[in-house]
Amino acid sequence: QVQLVESGGGLVQPGGSLRLSCAASGSIFSINPMGWYRQAPGKQRELVAIINSSGKNYATSVEGRFTISRDNARNTVYLQMNSLKPEDTAVYYCNYRVFTKDYWGQGTQVTVSS
Numbered sequence: 001q002v003q004l005v006e007s008g009g010g011l012v013q014p015g016g017s018l019r020l021s022c023a024a025s026g027s028i029f030s031i032n033p034m035g036w037y038r039q040a041p042g043k044q045r046e047l048v049a050i051i052n053s054s055g056k057n058y059a060t061s062v063e064g065r066f067t068i069s070r071d072n073a074r075n076t077v078y079l080q081m082n083s084l085k086p087e088d089t090a091v092y093y094c095n096y097r098v099f100t101k102d103y104w105g106q107g108t109q110v111t112v113s114s
Contacts, residue, residue, distance in 0.1 A: 002026035002103045004094045009108030016112070017082045022094030022105060024075040033097050034070060036079045038090035038110075048092070049079060061087070084112045 008020040020036065035050035049058045049068035056068055067080040077094060089112050094105035 002028065002096060002098075004096060004103055004105035006092065006094050006105040006108040009092060009110045011111045011113065012084055013114055014085060014112055016084050017080070018084065018110060020079040020081065020092055020094075020108060020110075022077040022079075024077070024094075024096060028075045028096065029098075030070070030072040034077045035095045035097075036068060036077070037093045037095055038088075039093070039107075040090040043090075045093070050095075051077065081110070084110075086112045088112050 003025045005023045006020060008018060010018065012018050031053050033050055033052035036048040037045050038048050039045040047059055048062055049056065049066055051068045051070050058066060065081065065083045069078045081088065089110060091107040091109050093107045096103040
């Protein structure tokens with residue numbers, strides 16, 4: 001059984017920062033990719049960032065502002081979000097992929113507003 005639990009979301013002003021955490025439990029292998037996705041109301045869920053043994057990838061809209069990292073010893077993935085914009089407002093989900101199967105966390109709300 002794999003479980004993912006996100007934390008760190010909340011309300012922040014434009015230009016502010018937040019750090020999201022995803023604590024994973026169960027059978028987790030560091031070679032498999034993990035990532036962050038987000039979904040705004042009425043929008044399709046989109047990839048924000050992904051990290052695997054080869055490196056990292058970011059959506060164009062967040063590259064240069066967000067940083068994904070992974071602590072394999074603790075089975076924890078982080079998303080450092082800087083220079084936040086109102087367009088970043090969404091529910092953020094942690095993802096763990098094993099072959100073609102996806103595991104998801106419950107999501108954490110990020111709201112960027114004045």
